[in-house]
Amino acid sequence: MPELPEVETTRRGIEPYVVGQKIREIVIRRHDLRQPVSPTLVTAEGQRVTAIDRRSKYLIFTLDDASSLLVHLGMSGSLRLDNPHEPFKKHDHIALTFANGKQLRFHDPRRFGIFLHLPAGDPMEHSLLQSLGPEPLSEDFNAKALAAACSKRTSAIKLVIMDAKVVVGVGNIYASEALFRAGILPQTPANKISKARLARLVEVIRAVLTDSIEAGGTTLRDFLHSDGKPGYFAQRLNVYNRQGKPCRKCGTAICHEVLGQRATYWCPKCQR
DNA sequence: CGAACCTCCTGCGGGC
DNA sequence: TGCCCGCAGGAGGTTC
Numbered sequence A: 001m002p003e004l005p006e007v008e009t010t011r012r013g014i015e016p017y018v019v020g021q022k023i024r025e026i027v028i029r030r031h032d033l034r035q036p037v038s039p040t041l042v043t044a045e046g047q048r049v050t051a052i053d054r055r056s057k058y059l060i061f062t063l064d065d066a067s068s069l070l071v072h073l074g075m076s077g078s079l080r081l082d083n084p085h086e087p088f089k090k091h092d093h094i095a096l097t098f099a100n101g102k103q104l105r106f107h108d109p110r111r112f113g114i115f116l117h118l119p120a121g122d123p124m125e126h127s128l129l130q131s132l133g134p135e136p137l138s139e140d141f142n143a144k145a146l147a148a149a150c151s152k153r154t155s156a157i158k159l160v161i162m163d164a165k166v167v168v169g170v171g172n173i174y175a176s177e178a179l180f181r182a183g184i185l186p187q188t189p190a191n192k193i194s195k196a197r198l199a200r201l202v203e204v205i206r207a208v209l210t211d212s213i214e215a216g217g218t219t220l221r222d223f224l225h226s227d228g229k230p231g232y233f234a235q236r237l238n239v240y241n242r243q244g245k246p247c248r249k250c251g252t253a254i255c256h257e258v259l260g261q262r263a264t265y266w267c268p269k270c271q272r
Numbered sequence B: 001c002g003a004a005c006c007t008c009c010t011g012c013g014g015g016c
Numbered sequence C: 001t002g003c004c005c006g007c008a009g010g011a012g013g014t015t016c
Helices: A006-017 A038-043 A144-152 A157-161 A172-182 A195-214
Strands: A025-028 A049-055 A058-063 A067-072 A078-082 A093-100 A103-107 A114-116 A255-259 A262-266
Touching: A006 A049, A006 A058, A006 A078, A006 A195, A025 A038, A144 A157, A144 A195, A157 A172, A157 A195, A172 A195, A172 A262, A195 A262
Parallel strands: none
Antiparallel strands: A025 A093, A049 A058, A058 A067, A067 A114, A078 A103, A093 A103, A255 A262
């Protein structure tokens, strides 16, 4: 599932082939994503992409006419550069063909993704973006901010760090991984954790996301590296999906429980 | 306001 | 081997 590192990996992977390119043709094969694909999307034909930015797990393509494309990969989405002559695969829903002959395809089996064309203006004012919390890798996410968010929350710390109003981009995998690195039990009520431990949590959230971005994300097989090497962060996961397996640090069996309707993993010895 | 739960969808793994 | 069932999960929505 694409989390922030996979979205950033995607952004970096497509940027060199897409920025500066004019969109020659847009094909929409399905409109019924999580939100309907913007009917105006086809009017972006002829526009040049001037930038691709990321905010949370959204990708924002800025176009010549100041309109923009807002893309979310949902649970199962991916963006790949293909040869336009390749036949479409099942679940290839949208294709943008560029002047350089590359074709960007939005592929999303579960259709939890989003593909919108926003009119000219600041995309950050769109309702999906305007109430998002700080980026985890920015200065705005810090011990003070996390402590403030936790002080009035009795719910489990894992749910709090997955709350996009507190910090964006920490999905289910990295929430468990960060709490392992911080030595904090996922079930701990947020308001019971000392500021020092929350400061540590901020640092490990940054570290786990950075490490995963450097490893090329957890799920992405990259179009950029022609060797096809997955570059998997999955091999470095300490607890996620490792129920019953020995902790890489102490050997204790990793525990699993559904918390807030999400699979949660931890080491009962390393985390208190 | 927070907290708990629901919903969208398809692929896949487990059970038989 | 094949079929059925239920689960996974981002994030907005609903209800209390």
